[in-house]
Amino acid sequence: PEVAYGGPGAAPMVSGRGGSGESLRPRPVSASDTVGSAHLSAYALTTRASLAIATPYREPGDHTIAGVAVVLLSLLTAERQGADESARSSALVRMLLGAEAAEVAPLLGDAPWTVVHAHGEGPPPTLGSPLVDVQPDGTVRILLPAGQEPAPQPGWTLGAGAPSQPHRLPVADAEAARALHRAEATRTALVRHRGSGLAALTDPDEAAAYARELLTPLGGGPLPGTLRTWLALHGSWDRTAVALAVHRNTVRQRIARCAALLDADLDDMDVRTELWFALRSAEAHSGHKE
Structure with a gap:
């Protein structure tokens, strides 16, 4: 047994x-x-x-x-207090009727919130939170209010976004997804998003405009995501292939295509740094717009 x-x-x-x-x-x-x-x-x-x-x-x-x-x-079937049940019901109704996340979140818990993504086998972890979403691909997404910290779970791999205010939850969701990719690529039980201090030194709109101009040649297909993952994993073909669930030759072909479209030397650390900053800026701006 x-x-x-x-x-x-x-x-x-x-x-x-x-x-x-x-x-x-x-x-x-x-x-x-x-x-x-x-x-x-x-x-x-x-x-x-x-x-x-x-x-x-x-x-x-x-x-x-x-x-x-x-x-x-x-x-x-969980045992809940009446007030908690009422708050969750009210939050759901408000969301369905078009309320913003910042209005609904206080009904469910205190900020900042932590978004956790998880992959694994067996009953999905809840980390003590009733706010759990199981995606069609098996990914489990969990929302943790202030005071609750993610912890490794037997049989599961977790990625956690940075603690965030309600308006930033879409960005935190993307951070958790990337952290989960890193956790799987490095075979680590729990990986937390590591924020970058440089991003805070520039105007987000200006950074996003620069990123759009720089990255436009890549189009909207798999190339930007592949490039970002490859850069995040320090140019490792094997780890990038694992994170993206593709063959390493596919990664090589996509990165070569990126280099050709951008007319850039991806072995140059300055080029890599500039592209990394652009990809991060574009992603953050997209998350805020959502």
């Missing part, structure tokens, strides 16, 4: 020998076994509810489907 610890049900503790405090261990949040031709899986939702699944065989996407079900059922 396979037993997993951590995640949504990790808080309750199970006592070992004679209830001794020294033998306290996390309560398992999932378990699986095979009996005959049937595959059995069980997931803890809350301290009083669980989800059991029995299937005649396993498909590659079963983990993802079960993970989505666990998150949704955990949110539905």
Whole structure:
């Protein structure tokens, strides 16, 4: 049998020998076994509810489907105070009716907020927050209010954006995605976004205008993203290929195309620095516009 610890049900503790405090261990949040031709899986939702699944065989996407079900059922069955439930409901209604994030966020928690992206297997982590979104590709996005810090989760790789005010959440979301790419490329359990002090020394609009002019030859396809990832990973072909989930030869071809379109020597550190600043400025400006 396979037993997993951590995640949504990790808080309750199970006592070992004679209830001794020294033998306290996390309560398992999932378990699986095979009996005959049937595959059995069980997931803890809350301290009083669980989800059991029995299937005649396993498909590659079963983990993802079960993970989505666990998150949704955990949110539905979680014990909440009436005030919290009312605030979440009010926030949802306001968002659907066109309210800005800055207006809605105070109903859900205190700023600054931290956006976390996660990839992994098993029940998605919530990090103690009810604000969890499971994307179609399996990426889990979590919003943490002030006072809650992301921590490594067994079986999961996490990337965290910089703590942000509500108006900056789209930028923080992009930061978390990049941090997750770095975490996967470097096989690190948790990577946090590292801000750049140089960006604060220039006017954002002027920097964005310069970036548009410099990067226009690259167009809107995969080239800007490939160039940014390649620069972020110090020109590593292999790590960039892992981060983008493409073959290393594809990375080489795209970077060569970037160099040709920009008429630039990408081995020159000054050129790399200028392009890095331009890519960061364009990305930040795009996030603010959203």
